[in-house]
Amino acid sequence: MKKYLAEGIGTCVLVVLGCGTAMLVGCNAEYGGGYVLTALAFGLSIVAMAYSIGNISGCHINPAVSLGVLLSGGMETMEFVYYVVAQCIGALIGSGILAAIFGMGGVTDQTGGLGTNGLAGVNGNPIAGLLVEIVLTFIFVINILGVTSKKAKHGSFGGLVIGLTLTGVHILGIGLTGTSVNPARSFGPAVIAALTGNAAPLGSLWVFIVGPLVGAALAAVCYKSLEN
Numbered sequence: 001m002k003k004y005l006a007e008g009i010g011t012c013v014l015v016v017l018g019c020g021t022a023m024l025v026g027c028n029a030e031y032g033g034g035y036v037l038t039a040l041a042f043g044l045s046i047v048a049m050a051y052s053i054g055n056i057s058g059c060h061i062n063p064a065v066s067l068g069v070l071l072s073g074g075m076e077t078m079e080f081v082y083y084v085v086a087q088c089i090g091a092l093i094g095s096g097i098l099a100a101i102f103g104m105g106g107v108t109d110q111t112g113g114l115g116t117n118g119l120a121g122v123n124g125n126p127i128a129g130l131l132v133e134i135v136l137t138f139i140f141v142i143n144i145l146g147v148t149s150k151k152a153k154h155g156s157f158g159g160l161v162i163g164l165t166l167t168g169v170h171i172l173g174i175g176l177t178g179t180s181v182n183p184a185r186s187f188g189p190a191v192i193a194a195l196t197g198n199a200a201p202l203g204s205l206w207v208f209i210v211g212p213l214v215g216a217a218l219a220a221v222c223y224k225s226l227e228n
Contacts, residue, residue: 003057004082008090010049010061011184015094018042019115019189023102026110027174034110035174042179043167050159058148059159062182063087064216068141071220084184091188098189099196113198114189117178117208126207129177133211134218136169137181141219149227180208181215 021041027034050059060066063084070080095114102109122128143165147158166181173179180186186208194202 004086006053006057006059007061007083007086008093010053010057010059011087011090011188012094012097013049014042014045014061014182015091015115015185015188016097017045018185019095019111020098020101022115022178023098023109023111024107027178035171038174039167039170039179042170043163043165045163046166047159047163050162054159057083061087061090061184062212063184064137064182064212065141065144067213068145068216068220068223071217072145072224087184088187091184092192093188095188095192099192099198103196109198111178114193114196115178116189116193117180117186117204119177119204119207121176121178126204129204129207130211130214132173132176133180133208134215136173136179137212137215138219138222140165140169140181141216142223145219145223151227177208181212183209183212 018038018041022034022038025034025037027038046059046061049061053059058069060069060083066075066080066083066087069075070077075083098114101107119126119129122132144162146152147161152158169181170179173181186205190202190205
C-alpha cells in the first residue's frame with residue numbers, strides 16, 4: 001500500500017508544480033520564457049520525487065512509465081493496475097489543489113484550463129498530436145529503462161538524468177501539444193477543468209492517453225531487443 005500512496009503523492013506533486021507553473025507563467029511562444037520555466041518545473045518535479053519516493057515505489061508517477069516497466073518484466077499486471085489508479089487519483093487531487101488556489105486567490109490561469117494538453121500547436125490535427133506524443137514518450141521511457149537497468153552505471157545521478165530528459169522533451173513538445181507523455185497528468189487537469197467550468201479539451205484527451213501508452217510500449221520493446 002505504501003508504494004501506491006507514494007505514487008499518488010508523487011503524481012500530485014508533478015501536476016501541482018508542472019501544471020501550476022504553466023498556469024502561472026503561460027507558454028508564450030514569442031519569448032519562450034514560459035516554455036523553459038514550465039519544462040524545468042516538470043523536470044525538477046521528477047528529480048525531487050525520484051530522490052524522495054524512488055526507493056519506495058520507483059517513482060513512476062506516470063502510467064506510461066509503469067507500462068514500460070510492466071512490458072520489461074519489472075512488475076506484475078495487478079501491480080501495474082494499482083499504480084495507474086494511484087497515479088490518476090494523485091493527478092485529480094493535484095488538479096483540484098490548483099483549481100482551489102487559483103480560484104480562491106483570483107489568479108489568472110494563463111493556460112485557460114488548469115494546464116490541460118491540447119492540439120492547437122498542431123492546428124488541431126489529432127494524428128500529428130498522436131505522433132508527437134508517441135515520439136516524445138518513446139524518448140522519455142527508453143531513457144528511464146536504460147537509466148534504471150541493472151547494467152546502468154549512473155550511480156546516484158539517475159534521477160537527475162531522468163528529470164533532465166523530461167525537461168528536454170517538454171522544451172520541444174510544449175509548443176505542439178503542451179507535452180503530456182503522461183496519461184495521468186493529462187487526465188487529472190482535463191477532468192477537473194471540465195468539472196469546474198474551465199475550458200478542457202476532453203474531445204482530444206484520448207490522444208494524450210493513447211499516444212504515451214503506445215510510445216512507452218514501443219520503448220519497452222525496443223530497449224529489450226537492444227539489451228538482449
